[in-house]
Amino acid sequence: MATQYAISGATAREIAASAERAVTEGRLRPGDALPPVRTLADGLGVSPGTVAAAYKELRRRGIVVTRGRGGTVVASAPSVASRRPPRVPEGLRDLAGGHPDPAFLPDLVPPGRLSPGARSHRASPRLPQLEELARAWFRRDGVPDGQVTFAHGALDCVARLLSVELRPGDAVAVEDPGFHHLLDLVPALGLRTAAVAVDDEGMRPEALRSALRAGARAVVLCPRAQNPYGSRVSEARREELLAVLAGSPEVLVVEDDHSADTAGGPLHSLTTAGARGPGRWAQIRTVSKHLGTDLRWTAMACDPVTLARHDGRMLLTSGWVSHVLQETVVRLMTDPATAELVAAAGTAYTERREALIAALAEHGITGAAVSGLNVWVPVRDEAAVVNGLRSQGWWVAGGSRFRIGAGPGVRITVADLRVPEAAVLAADFGRVLADSASTYGG
Known part of the structure; x- marks a missing residue:
């Protein structure tokens, strides 16, 4: 047993499980290097192929990453350990x-009439009034509203889309710098990140082209209020990005318009380009930034195939978004104050x-x-x-x-x-x- 590495085991599965426990318990921390394959194999008395297989499984699960000559290290946000921001020091x-x-968030008051518990929410997962409000919300900015569905939050929605569309090892084009939870989520799903540089107008076309040439099968971007850079896709940049994507009709394009009502500027969505737009697409909108951070509700407009795949997977897992939550959102979205x-x-x-x-x-x-x-x-x-x-x-x-x-x-x-x-x-x-x-x- 190679105790100096906090890793043990005689099979690839046992070695991977031991390393995972070490990460979970904090004995291996983000950035810590794992021993070279041959070194660990010698210490455990197993073949190098066994250790290599264990490391491959750890990479697939987003627990470690390989940095070329830098070796294999624990990921900055391993999928088995939640990375939370540091506590704010007192007085700052x-x-x-x-x-x-x-000060700009309304009071959250649950509906006076709670949804009856004994009915099939799976058969009717979306409240008709909220579905129509969501369609009007998208339609206001020119986003096609033919297919609309709900999820529990932006990352919940993105995770489901990527998990049904991609296979472990596939690449996802993401903004760099970008939303840190998304950067953590992609490797946690066993996928690879393809960094795309951004400027004030959003993703840079040449950087997106490079990511697609490198095999990216999905693109996730913020059309406005990009976090952390504050980009907003311009009309000219939208046309440039559409030209780049035109050669990759099979790529899923996901727009996270998380601050739609408080972003400060118009929406130039790739989805509003009609026949010139992406064939596979989804636009996600949440209310946490303008109605309440505790409202875990997301509306998604998308193409028919994406809708079927998303809802099919959701039906097998959480099934639906709480109708009590939906009723609360309806009340807020229709309140003039x-x-x-x-x-x-x-x-x-x-x-x-x-x-x-x-x-x-x-x-x-x-x-x-x-x-x-x-x-x-x-x-x-x-x-x-x-x-x-x-x-x-x-x-x-x-x-x-x-x-x-x-x-x-x-x-x-x-x-x-x-x-x-x-x-x-x-x-x-x-x-x-x-x-x-x-x-x-x-």
Whole structure:
């Protein structure tokens, strides 16, 4: 038994299970290197092929990754260990969470008449009134509403789509930097991430083309309010991306329009291009950013094949989204006071985002964000900036968990950053960068 590696076993299955336990229990941590195949084989008294098979299974399950000459290491967010953000230190202003301003969220009041328990929800999984509201929601922005269904959240929906469409080892094109939970989810499903660089207008066409040439069978992107970069797909960029995708009609394109009502800007969806649009597609919308973070409800518009595959798998698992939850969403979506609150939120988020961008620019600092709740600031040393701002009373998110090959940066959530506070934060940011430069030079 190779106790120094916290791994034991005589078969590939036993070795993989032992390594998984070590990761789950924290004896092997993210970034820790596993021993070379031959070294572990010698220590366990098994063949190198047995260890290689164990490592292959661990890679397939998203527990480890292989870094070429860097060997095999525990994944940054292994599928058997939940990676949660660090606790916000007491007394700091929290700008790291990515959450909306609670002041703009309506009170969540469950319906007075609860759904009867003894009926077949599987036979009628969607409330007709909410289904029609969802169709109108998509139709408002030109998204085809012929096929609509529900899920429990954006990631729940994406996970189901990828699991029914792709096989272990297939590649998924994702934004870089991108939503960290999606970057964790893809390898947890046994899939590979194909990083696609982004700018203010969304995915870069040449980067998407490279991902497709590398074999990506699905693309997941945010058309606006991209997290963490704040991109919004422009009309010109939409045409460029459609031209790239035209040669790959079998690729599933998933748009996560998670902040549809508070993103700050129009939607230029790939799905609105009619016959020129992707043949396989889905657009996902949630209400957590404008109605309540505890409302785990998602609406999805999609093509007929995607609908059948998604709903077929859901029927075999959770079956349906709670009708009590659906009734709560109906009440909020039809409430005039809530509509006014959502509109005010969208205006405030735009003002706060633009205020921070402008304040940073006055100190020679470039921030990226043309929509959404976050501002991405490229920096040379993430840790130095996070710690420096912490000493000034601010808590921001280091960018390492949001990126694959993109350069370092920090993410600042501006949802509840009042406009006057932007100048104070920007001045503190400037001092932190000056201190960092004097420490490290240049």
